[in-house]
Amino acid sequence: MSASKLVKPAMEYKESYLEALKEFHAEGRYDFLKVDELSENFPAFLEDLNEGRSHLHNPFADWVEPVPETNLWMVKENMFIGSFIIRHRLNWHLEKLGGHINFTIRPTMRGKGFGKKLLQKGIPFACYLGIDRALLTTSPDNEAAIRTIEFCGGEFADETPSTEQFPARKRYWLDCS
Ligand SMILES: CC(C)(COP(=O)(O)OP(=O)(O)OC[C@H]1O[C@@H](n2cnc3c(N)ncnc32)[C@H](O)[C@@H]1OP(=O)(O)O)[C@@H](O)C(=O)NCCC(=O)NCCS
Secondary structure (H helix, E strand, C coil): CCCCEEECCCHHHHHHHHHHHHHHHHCCCCCCCCHHHHHHCHHHHHHHHHCCCECCCCCCCCCCCCCEEEEEEEEECCEEEEEEEEECCCCHHHHHHHCCEEEEECHHHCCCCHHHHHHHHHHHHHHHCCCCEEEEEECCCCHHHHHHHHHCCCEEEEEECCCCCCCCEEEEEEECC
8 A cells, every 4th residue: 555645636536535525514614615516527626726726715805815825635545635735925814814734634534643644744845835934723622733733843823812703723833944
């Protein structure tokens, strides 16, 4: 069995990605991505992911300048395991909420060490994009994310309080140089 690796989203992972999407839907994530639509239009979906599309700052799309992001998938052979998204720079919205990096493991593959591997393997890609220090933010009650970020060397910066517009976040800086 080959090792897990980070790759550009590609056609060979279609079936596995769609299975993972059903798992994400079951936990209320990525509802805006429809399995049937993607199943029919997967090449267009891949093209969109691979073209360095801009992060959608919903519901603030009209209030922030777009920032390009790079999407990578963690795969093992033909199985999709998780995704790693790098925003190329920060704007006020990413500073408050999303940070430079978002990483997610599909629900059925969690708790097996893949989260730590994903973040470790993703750091050189952030470095390649010129990000020396990446901001990562997480909900204060997301124990798995906090442990993963700290395991990978993330340094706690602060905890922002919950406001009318934004949920509370723990913010970490991760050395990618
Ligand atoms: C955060 C996430 C990526 C972790 O992935 P994972 O594959 O489950 O993580 P790992 O198996 O590598 O475990 C990483 C650490 O989290 C801990 N952990 C895993 N699941 C946990 C859980 N449900 N509760 C508490 N700790 C947990 C592990 O014990 C490990 O800590 P340790 O090294 O101190 O033992 C995954 O839970 C996920 O995709 N969550 C939803 C999206 C998300 O929150 N992303 C983070 C955005 S910043």
